[in-house]
Amino acid sequence: MTILIPAMTQAENHPVSLTDDRGKTIELAQPATRPAAISTFGADVSVALGRQPVAITTFGLQGVPAYLGPEMEKIPSLGPRHQPNLEQLSRIAPDLVFAIRRYTEKDGPQIEAIAPMVAMDLITLQDSLDAVALAGDALGRPQQAREINQRFKARLDSLAARSPGNRTVAILTSGGETPFVYYDHFLTASLLERLHFDNVGGSPPNPESGIPLGYRISLEALLALNPDVILLLPSNRQRGFTVNPVWPYLQAVKNDQVFEVGQHWKESAGPIARSLVLDDIERLLLPDDTPLKTSSR
Known part of the structure; x- marks a missing residue:
C-alpha cells in the first residue's frame, strides 16, 4: 500500500491521491469529511481521527462494537459487511468508503458507482499501520494518524521490554x-x-x-x-x-x-481496537513486577 500526497500544500481542500491494497489509485479533490465504513476498521479509524462516519456495517449478532462509543448507535446501519445495503449507502451519499478488500470484491463496482472506495487487507500488523496512515491522508489528518501509529509502536516496544x-x-x-x-x-x-x-x-x-x-x-x-x-x-x-x-x-x-476476550481481538486493525488488545495483554498476561529486558529486540 502506498500513499501519495502533494507536498505543495496541507490546506483543507488539497487534492489527495491514494493507492489501496488492490493497487488501485483513488483521486480525491479534497480530504473526505463524510466517510462510510464497510468494516469495523473504517468506523474505528474515523472515530480515532475525529471524523464521525455517516454509515457503518455490523459485525455478526454483536452489531456495532460497544468500544466505539454510544454515538455509533445513532449512525445509519448498512447491515453486514459481507452484504452491505447499497441502496442505503446510495441514499446517504458518503464522499469515501473504507472497506475490507476480501469482503467487497464482488460489490466493488457498485460501491464505486456511489463513492470512491479504499479497499484494504487488514490482516497483519503492517496492514494496520499502513491503513491508519492511509486513512489519515484520506481524511485530511495525516499528522494525527502518524502520531497514533508512533504511540502504538512505542507502547508495543515498552510492553515487549516487560514481557518475560x-x-x-x-x-x-x-x-x-x-x-x-x-x-x-x-x-x-x-x-x-x-x-x-x-x-x-x-x-x-x-x-x-x-x-x-x-x-x-x-x-x-x-x-x-x-x-x-x-x-x-x-x-x-x-x-x-x-x-x-x-x-x-x-x-x-x-x-x-x-x-x-472481546470483539476487538477479531477486528483489531483500527487504532482503538488494537490499543484495547494491548490493554488486555497487559492486564491478563504481563506480570506487574517483571523487570525490564536489557535485550535490544
Missing part, C-alpha cells in the same frame, strides 16, 4: 466442535509474537496472500501443542469444543490460563 516470554499461546474462535486457530501473521497473533509469546498456530502457508487466516484444529492436535495460554474470541454459540472430553486435559485449562 517463554510461553506458548493459542487464539481460538468458533462455536462448533472444532476450534479455529490463527496463524502467526494474523494481527493479534503477531502482537503476541512481538511480546515474546510463541503462537502455536504457526506460520501461514500463503504469506503473500495472507489467506487463510488460520485453520481448524482437533482437540487432540491442540493437546499435542498444549499451549500455556488460550484466548477465546467471541462466539454467537456455546463453544462445542469446550465440552470435549479432551478440553480439561489442556494445561492452559488446568492452570486457569484460558481467557475470553
Whole structure:
C-alpha cells in the first residue's frame, strides 16, 4: 500500500491521491469529511481521527462494537459487511468508503458507482499501520494518524521490554466442535509474537496472500501443542469444543490460563481496537513486577 500526497500544500481542500491494497489509485479533490465504513476498521479509524462516519456495517449478532462509543448507535446501519445495503449507502451519499478488500470484491463496482472506495487487507500488523496512515491522508489528518501509529509502536516496544516470554499461546474462535486457530501473521497473533509469546498456530502457508487466516484444529492436535495460554474470541454459540472430553486435559485449562476476550481481538486493525488488545495483554498476561529486558529486540 502506498500513499501519495502533494507536498505543495496541507490546506483543507488539497487534492489527495491514494493507492489501496488492490493497487488501485483513488483521486480525491479534497480530504473526505463524510466517510462510510464497510468494516469495523473504517468506523474505528474515523472515530480515532475525529471524523464521525455517516454509515457503518455490523459485525455478526454483536452489531456495532460497544468500544466505539454510544454515538455509533445513532449512525445509519448498512447491515453486514459481507452484504452491505447499497441502496442505503446510495441514499446517504458518503464522499469515501473504507472497506475490507476480501469482503467487497464482488460489490466493488457498485460501491464505486456511489463513492470512491479504499479497499484494504487488514490482516497483519503492517496492514494496520499502513491503513491508519492511509486513512489519515484520506481524511485530511495525516499528522494525527502518524502520531497514533508512533504511540502504538512505542507502547508495543515498552510492553515487549516487560514481557518475560517463554510461553506458548493459542487464539481460538468458533462455536462448533472444532476450534479455529490463527496463524502467526494474523494481527493479534503477531502482537503476541512481538511480546515474546510463541503462537502455536504457526506460520501461514500463503504469506503473500495472507489467506487463510488460520485453520481448524482437533482437540487432540491442540493437546499435542498444549499451549500455556488460550484466548477465546467471541462466539454467537456455546463453544462445542469446550465440552470435549479432551478440553480439561489442556494445561492452559488446568492452570486457569484460558481467557475470553472481546470483539476487538477479531477486528483489531483500527487504532482503538488494537490499543484495547494491548490493554488486555497487559492486564491478563504481563506480570506487574517483571523487570525490564536489557535485550535490544
